[in-house]
Structure formats: structure tokens, C-alpha cells
Amino acid sequence: MSVSIEEIKRLRELTGVGMTDAKKALTEAKGDFDKALDAMRVKGLAKADKKAEREAKEGLIGEYVHSGRIGVLVEVNSETDFVARTEDFKTFVHDIAMHIAASNPQFVAIADIDKKTLDKEKDLIKKELKESGKPDEIIDKISEGKIKKYYTEVCLLEQPYIKNPDQTVGEYLKEAIAKLGENIVIRRFSRLELGEVQ
Amino acid sequence: MSVSIEEIKRLRELTGVGMTDAKKALTEAKGDFDKALDAMRVKGLAKADKKAEREAKEGLIGEYVHSGRIGVLVEVNSETDFVARTEDFKTFVHDIAMHIAASNPQFVAIADIDKKTLDKEKDLIKKELKESGKPDEIIDKISEGKIKKYYTEVCLLEQPYIKNPDQTVGEYLKEAIAKLGENIVIRRFSRLELGEVQ
Numbered sequence: 001m002s003v004s005i006e007e008i009k010r011l012r013e014l015t016g017v018g019m020t021d022a023k024k025a026l027t028e029a030k031g032d033f034d035k036a037l038d039a040m041r042v043k044g045l046a047k048a049d050k051k052a053e054r055e056a057k058e059g060l061i062g063e064y065v066h067s068g069r070i071g072v073l074v075e076v077n078s079e080t081d082f083v084a085r086t087e088d089f090k091t092f093v094h095d096i097a098m099h100i101a102a103s104n105p106q107f108v109a110i111a112d113i114d115k116k117t118l119d120k121e122k123d124l125i126k127k128e129l130k131e132s133g134k135p136d137e138i139i140d141k142i143s144e145g146k147i148k149k150y151y152t153e154v155c156l157l158e159q160p161y162i163k164n165p166d167q168t169v170g171e172y173l174k175e176a177i178a179k180l181g182e183n184i185v186i187r188r189f190s191r192l193e194l195g196e197v198q
Numbered sequence: 199m200s201v202s203i204e205e206i207k208r209l210r211e212l213t214g215v216g217m218t219d220a221k222k223a224l225t226e227a228k229g230d231f232d233k234a235l236d237a238m239r240v241k242g243l244a245k246a247d248k249k250a251e252r253e254a255k256e257g258l259i260g261e262y263v264h265s266g267r268i269g270v271l272v273e274v275n276s277e278t279d280f281v282a283r284t285e286d287f288k289t290f291v292h293d294i295a296m297h298i299a300a301s302n303p304q305f306v307a308i309a310d311i312d313k314k315t316l317d318k319e320k321d322l323i324k325k326e327l328k329e330s331g332k333p334d335e336i337i338d339k340i341s342e343g344k345i346k347k348y349y350t351e352v353c354l355l356e357q358p359y360i361k362n363p364d365q366t367v368g369e370y371l372k373e374a375i376a377k378l379g380e381n382i383v384i385r386r387f388s389r390l391e392l393g394e395v396q
Contacts, residue, residue: 059392060266061266062269068259071261073269073271073388192272192388
């Protein structure tokens with residue numbers, strides 16, 4: 001049973017124990033990281049849990065609340081705190097939060113759509129086209145177009161940017177990256193609407 | 199196969215179709231609400247999805263962002279918009295958002311802890327006590343105390359209120375209810391911390 005050095009390092013960072021203890025815990029857990037962490041908690045070696053883990057990312061948490069009825073939080077990462085503190089960056093984060101409030105995306109990027117949701121949507125589109133009586137050979141083609149349209153509806157980066165609908169939010173992001181001179185990532189967001197059913 | 203009148207009403211509200219169509223869709227879906235809704239989408243009868251459903255609840259979405267590094271949204275419901283617009287209510291919502299930023303609860307109430315999380319925590323506590331060599335007859339008793347302590351750590355309503363640790367947030371909520379004269383519910387919150395691992 002070999003245990004990766006990265007996992008050992010990660011466990012050490014989380015728990016503050018030595019190399020030997022971390023390796024031992026991982027070996028005993030047969031490489032299962034969560035099990036190893038739990039075992040260390042049981043032994044009183046670690047009080048921390050995964051939540052305590054932090055990535056070395058800079059940036060800002062931005063917010064926008066519309067009339068007390070729609071609230072948005074968004075995490076935008078930059079490479080340095082220096083850039084995160086500039087007015088341009090703050091403006092960018094605020095723009096994105098406002099866009100999310102208005103356009104209600106469900107995901108940041110296409111890659112974030114879970115398989116179940118995507119399969120269901122594809123299935124619905126195909127069924128809808130079949131019911132319409134379209135011939136099979138063009139159903140595939142139309143489906144593709146409909147899926148692309150779906151992306152522009154539910155993915156933040158694919159949506160037309162509310163303040164300039166000629167570009168997508170993804171294109172606006174690229175502009176910001178060029179302007180600010182370092183990589184910027186819209187990492188995640190949260191949007192609450194008063195009274196909505198979850 | 200009988201279909202409840204509530205489900206028919208709900209489907210009608212979501213889709214805007216008539217009573218007969220809603221009932222037919224539900225019957226065909228053998229009472230499965232989601233299936234009925236999907237079937238109506240396929241038939242082009244409904245563009246809406248469950249997200250569009252709204253409860254008739256008033257209140258406010260409140261926010262608090264600390265140094266651009268910790269952001270909180272919280273939904274607090276009142277019975278009337280009149281109360282939601284009072285300064286007292288706004289202050290209450292702001293206090294709760296600030297408390298969440300500082301105290302990082304994971305759930306609103308004890309009832310919101312999912313079974314898996316709770317079972318895992320109980321299991322860890324028992325294992326920890328067994329390892330410590332305590333006799334079985336007192337392990338149960340100590341466990342109970344430890345679970346109660348866990349609640350005060352992870353449940354918003356059980357946490358000591360940050361601005362007055364002599365009372366819990368739940369007690370502070372009861373005070374607000376008495377003061378404002380109508381029912382108030384802290385419904386849900388979202389908390390993002392810069393760079394945290396999800």
C-alpha cells in the first residue's frame with residue numbers, strides 16, 4: 001500500500017501532526033483521506049476538519065442585493081491581493097454580482113453542469129423534437145443548437161452580459177483579465193431570492 | 199389512481215394550464231409531480247420549472263461582507279411587507295448576517311442537520327470516548343452532553359449570539375418576534391469565505 005506524498009502533506013497541514021503520524025494514519029486507512037482524518041479526530045490528534053483547509057487564492061467576495069428581495073454573493077479570485085484591492089477589480093466583481101442578480105444563472109461554466117441535469121435536459125429536448133414530428137436526421141442537428149441555447153440560459157460565462165448584451169460574461173471576463181494583467185477566475189456564487197422554493 | 203387536488207393546483211399555478219390538463223398529466227405520471235411537469239414541458243405546455251414557484255412569504259434578503267473576505271446572505275421571513283420594511287426588522291436581519299459571518303454555523307436549526315452528518319458525528323463522539331477508556335455506563339451520558347455542545351457549534355439558533363453571548367440566537371429571535379408582533383423565521387443563509395475548499 002503506497003500513500004502519496006501530497007496526501008501526507010495535506011493531512012499534516014490540516015492536523016498539524018508530524019510526517020510519521022500522517023503517513024501511518026493514511027496507511028491504516030488504506031489511502032482513504034477522509035477515513036484517515038476521522039481516525040485522527042478519534043485519537044484526539046486533530047480537531048480540524050476539511051472546512052479549515054484553505055487554498056492560497058486572493059480576490060474578493062462581492063455582493064449585490066436588489067430591493068432586499070434578491071441577494072447575490074460571488075467569489076472572484078485574482079492572483080495577488082494587490083490586484084484584488086484595485087478599483088477596477090472591485091468594479092468588475094460588483095458588475096458580476098449585479099449580472100447574477102438580474103440573469104439568474106444556475107452554474108458558472110458549462111463544465112459545472114452536473115451530468116444528471118444535463119442528461120435530463122438533453123432527453124427533454126429530444127422528446128420535444130420527436131413529439132413535434134421532425135424527421136430523425138435533423139433532430140440531432142436541432143438538438144445541438146438547443147443545447148447551446150440552454151448553455152446561454154443557465155451558465156454565467158455563456159450568458160449575454162447584462163450591461164452589454166453584445167458580449168458574453170465570459171468575454172467580459174477576458175477583457176478584465178487583459179486590463180488587470182493577471183488571471184481572474186469567477187469561482188462560485190450564491191443567489192437567494194425572497195420566498196423562492198428550493 | 200387518485201391525484202390530490204393540491205398537486206393539481208400546484209401544477210396549474212406553475213404551468214398556467216387548465217384543471218383538466220393538469221389532472222390528466224398527473225394521472226398519466228402516476229402522481230409523480232416532477233414527471234408530470236416534465237411531460238408537460240415535452241408537450242410544450244409548460245416552460246416553467248420548479249424554480250419559478252414562489253411561496254407567499256414576505257421579509258428581506260440581508261447581507262454582510264467582512265473585508266471582502268467573508269460574505270453572508272440570509273433570508274428572514276416576516277408575515278407582512280409592512281414589518282419587513284421597519285428599521286427594527288432591518289437591524290435584526292443585519293445582526294443575524296453579521297453573526298453568521300463571525301460564527302460560521304452550518305445549519306439554521308437542529309432539525310436541518312442531515313441524518314448522515316449527525317450519525318457520523320455521534321459515531322465519532324462514541325469512538326472518541328471508547329478510546330479514552332471511559333466505562334460504558336457513563337459513555338452514553340457524556341455523549342448526550344457532547345451532542346448538545348455540537349449543536350451549539352453548528353446550528354445558528356443554538357449558537358451564543360455574538361453581540362450578547364448570554365443568549366442564543368434563537369432567544370434573540372424570540373425577542374424580535376415579541377418586539378415586532380408577528381412571526382419571524384430565519385429561513386436559510388449562504389456564507390462564502392475567500393479561498394475556502396468546498
